[in-house]
Amino acid sequence: METFFLYAAIYLCLIMLLSLYRAVFGPTVLDRMIGVNAIGSKTTALLIMIGIIYQRVEMFVDIALAYACLNFIAVLAASRFFQKRKGLYDESH
Amino acid sequence: MSVDNLSSTDTSFGKAKPSAVQSRRAKKIVPFCLTFIICFATWFVLSGRFDFFHIALGIIACTIVASLSGSILISRRGLENLPGQWLGFILYIPWLLYQVLLANIHVMYLVFHPRMIELIDPRIISFKSKLKKPMSLFIFANSITLTPGTITVFVSITGEYTVHVIDEKSGNSLPGEMEERVARLMGE
Amino acid sequence: MTLVAAIFIVLGLFFFTGGSIGILRFPDFFSRLHPAGKLDSMGLLMTLAGMALYTARDLSLPAILTALKILLIVVFVFITSPTATHAILDAGVRAGLGPWTAPKKKGTR
Numbered sequence: 001m002e003t004f005f006l007y008a009a010i011y012l013c014l015i016m017l018l019s020l021y022r023a024v025f026g027p028t029v030l031d032r033m034i035g036v037n038a039i040g041s042k043t044t045a046l047l048i049m050i051g052i053i054y055q056r057v058e059m060f061v062d063i064a065l066a067y068a069c070l071n072f073i074a075v076l077a078a079s080r081f082f083q084k085r086k087g088l089y090d091e092s093h
Numbered sequence: 094m095s096v097d098n099l100s101s102t103d104t105s106f107g108k109a110k111p112s113a114v115q116s117r118r119a120k121k122i123v124p125f126c127l128t129f130i131i132c133f134a135t136w137f138v139l140s141g142r143f144d145f146f147h148i149a150l151g152i153i154a155c156t157i158v159a160s161l162s163g164s165i166l167i168s169r170r171g172l173e174n175l176p177g178q179w180l181g182f183i184l185y186i187p188w189l190l191y192q193v194l195l196a197n198i199h200v201m202y203l204v205f206h207p208r209m210i211e212l213i214d215p216r217i218i219s220f221k222s223k224l225k226k227p228m229s230l231f232i233f234a235n236s237i238t239l240t241p242g243t244i245t246v247f248v249s250i251t252g253e254y255t256v257h258v259i260d261e262k263s264g265n266s267l268p269g270e271m272e273e274r275v276a277r278l279m280g281e
Numbered sequence: 282m283t284l285v286a287a288i289f290i291v292l293g294l295f296f297f298t299g300g301s302i303g304i305l306r307f308p309d310f311f312s313r314l315h316p317a318g319k320l321d322s323m324g325l326l327m328t329l330a331g332m333a334l335y336t337a338r339d340l341s342l343p344a345i346l347t348a349l350k351i352l353l354i355v356v357f358v359f360i361t362s363p364t365a366t367h368a369i370l371d372a373g374v375r376a377g378l379g380p381w382t383a384p385k386k387k388g389t390r
Contacts, residue, residue: 001283001335008290015294018301022313030310030373034317037365038304041321041358042297045328048351057336058141058343061350068354072361079368082376138353141346197296197323204303204316215312238363239322244314244370245363257370259315 002053009049016042029082033075040071129159181278188274189236196240203260213260222252222272233275240271282338289331296324310373318366322358329355 016039023035044064051060132155140147206212224230230252234245237256247255303316329351337348 001287004287004290008294011294012297015297015301019304022304026310028310030369031313033369034304034310034313037369038300038317038321041325041362044354044358045293045297045325045332048329048332052332052335058347058350061347061354062139065350065354065357068357068361072365075365076368079365079372082372135353138346138349141343193319193323197320200303200315200320201296201299204299204306204320213307213312215309234367235360235363238366239319239359242315244311244318245367246370246374257311259312 005049005052009046009053012042012046012049016046030079033078033082037071037075040067040074044068044071125159125163128163129155132158178278185274185278189239192271193239196242200242200259215257215259217246217255217257219253219255222254224252224272224276229275229278232278233272236271236275282334286331286335286338289334290328293324293327293329293331296320296327300324311370314366314370318362322362325358326355 019035019038019042021035023032023039026032026035044067047060047064047067048057051057051064054060133151136151136155140151203212222230222233224233227250230248230250234248234254237243237245237254242259244257245254246257297320300316300320303320304313307313307316333348333351336351337345
């Protein structure tokens with residue numbers, strides 16, 4: 001069963017690379033924020049998988065909870081900061 | 094028990110000064126107790142240790158938090174029908190999860206469809222809701238956002254919703270059954 | 282129980298895949314929010330429910346407490362994820378970005 005969790009964690013990392021593309025090459029700042037938010041919610045699942053692999057779930061659960069809080073607060077703060085057209089333009093051309 | 098006490102003293106408010114003070118104290122004690130119970134349950138689950146020292150620490154911390162912010166979590170006005178609301182909320186969650194699952198499968202179909210560009214038709218629609226209470230407006234807006242295909246753009250306090258929908262099908266079902274359920278849940 | 286947990290986790294990974302590919306494929310950020318905000322929270326619900334089942338499989342008290350903590354993360358994410366989605370969308374609307382509408386005009390974004 002630990003092998004299954006190991007492969008699931010590796011697969012999750014590969015999916016995070018797809019979201020990282022949007023976070024790096026996104027046309028606007030908001031696209032980057034969507035990518036970062038998606039990576040954050042996948043990291044929450046990845047942390048608990050790491051906890052199961054190392055058999056220290058009770059420690060990694062707290063880290064995952066704190067990470068979920070931080071992800072939420074970061075998205076709220078960034079969207080409040082960028083809402084007045086600061087840096088919000090199309091970068092594709 | 095204390096809820097009955099509260100409503101019986103509420104009628105004599107203003108006639109006699111001691112009873113008014115007593116009723117105000119009674120109105121403070123119920124949110125305090127509820128907040129304390131919620132905080133202590135969270136502490137119990139999160140700490141995971143059951144010796145005397147940790148439980149005493151939890152009681153002290155929860156007393157401070159509940160006395161400072163008891164009136165924020167539970168407002169005194171909606172205290173009478175609180176158990177009914179919580180029961181309705183527990184009944185509402187499985188239906189919402191089922192709807193979220195159905196709508197997720199719809200968005201998955203859109204994502205993996207090869208000609209996705211021709212299928213989607215994003216637009217912004219607006220409609221008027223008949224909900225009145227701020228809490229039910231909040232629950233309805235979050236339910237709309239959780240159901241894929243629709244995101245709430247803007248809600249006014251009078252109940253006008255502006256919603257971004259991704260295709261025709263998910264926009265058609267909007268002010269329908271979900272609004273009825275939220276209205277029944279909050280007792281409107 | 283382990284098999285049920287594995288099925289839950291595989292389903293959750295499937296939803297995560299859909300969310301990531303949706304973020305890549307949809308044409309503008311309004312429609313990218315649909316898979317990003319909600320397929321991800323659905324995948325998180327599935328994977329974390331599977332891992333909570335796997336953690337609580339031997340029915341001892343610390344294991345059940347840890348599983349409850351994992352479910353607490355699910356509740357937290359389901360409260361905060363619509364708020365975060367709405368915050369990003371609100372920033373876009375206030376900045377004056379219009380939604381991608383017409384399929385015939387390919388160049389506009």
